[in-house]
Amino acid sequence: MEFRGKILVGAAATVVLGLIGHAATGEKFMSGLEQQAQTELAARGLDAATVRFGHDPLSRSAVLDGELADGSRQEALDVVMAIPGVSQASWQTDEIAAKDKSDDGTSSAISSEMQGKIAKCQDDIDKIIESRKISFRSGSAYVSPASNKILDVLATALKSCDGLSVVVEGHTDDNGNSAINKTMSQERADRIKAGLVERGIPETMITAIGYGSTRPRAKGSDAAADAQNRRIEFRVGPAKGPTQNDAKAQQGE
C-alpha cells in the first residue's frame, strides 16, 4: 500500500517536472525549429514558403503557406520533414481540417474557412430572398409590412453570419431621373440596413449602397421588368473594420 503511494507520488512528480520543463523550453524549442525550417527553405530558394508550427497548443507539425509551383511544394515539404524534430509537414491549402489550428493567425486558413462560411451565409440569404422578395413601390422607399416580415427572417439568418460583413445593394427601375434613382436606391438600402440593425444585427456588419438603375436584373421597361429591378440584393463578404463585439457594445450603450 505504502509502495503504491510512493509510485503515485513519483508519477505526479514526473508530471510536474514535465510541465515545468515544457513551460521553460517549449516555446524556445518550437521557434528554433521554425527558424531552422525557414533557413533550410531559403537555402534551396524556396523562401516563398513560410513555415509555422502549431502554437496553441505547441505542436511539432509544420504547416507551410505561400505561393509555390506544384513541383516545389513537394520539395518544400521534404525539406521541412528532413529537419530533426519535425513530426509532420503539410500545406495550409491542403488542410481541410485546418480549423483547429487556424487560431494561430495564419491568414489563408482563415480565408478558406471564411470562404465556406461566406458561401453558406450567402446561400441562406439567397434562399430567403428567392422565395420572398423585398419589394418597393415605384418611387418609394417605404418598407411594407410584408417586407418587414422578410427582414425578420433575414435578421435571424444573419445572426449566424457572425464575423462576416454584408453589403445591402439598393436597385431601382429605370423610370425617371437617374440621379434621383440613385438617391432612391441608397435610401432603400439604408432603410433595409436600419431594419436589420433594429433587429439586432451589428451596424458595422452592414454597408448600404445604392446603385440606382445602373444594374438592372431584367431587361425592358414594362411593369414586370420594373418590379423585378426595384430590388434589394445582399452580398456577403469577409468582415472588415471593428469586430462584432465592438458593435454589440456600441448598441448596448
Added chain:
Amino acid sequence: MPLLLENLLLLLITFAIGLALGWFVWGRNKEEY
C-alpha cells in the same frame, strides 16, 4: 500531437521503465531472501 502531451508521455514512460528496472534489481531480490 501537442508537444506537451509528447513530453509528458515520454517522461512517464521513462519513469515506468525506471520503476520496472528498480523492482527487477532490488525489489525482486528482497522477495527471494
